[in-house]
Amino acid sequence: MALNDLELSLMAFPQRWDGPSGVLTLSFLLLPVGDPTVPLGGGPQFAGTTVDLVINLVSGLDSLPSTATAPSKTVKYTAQPPPVAPTLFPRCSTSLWLRESLSLAAKCPPYPPQQRVS
DSSP states (O other): OOOOGGGGGEEEEEEETTTTTTTHHHEEEEESSSOTTSSSTTBBSSSTEEEEEEOOOOOOSSSSOOOSSSSSSSEEEOOOOOTTTHHHHHHHHHHHHOOOOOOOHHHHOOOOOOOOOO
């Protein structure tokens, strides 16, 4: 999937690891790439919408996982929005001044060419 096609950003923040029980506690942040009050793709608006997630955990740190890496555990999770979300996002849009809506390509300038430093 091209970066310009992304509609959601998902970030996971490990909070705690209990080695003896094997329990990893995470916090998630799920944000839309654009306006949270407009529909995502063909679905509902982001603000106030429940999102079903499938979390795939891989074991080991020997290499970075890929789409071909088999998960060691799969967990289904339903992200519930806070009750205030449908009213919070529209209020933020009226309080925050934006010049214009930018595409992801405009937000991310081209990476500069690499130079070897001796």
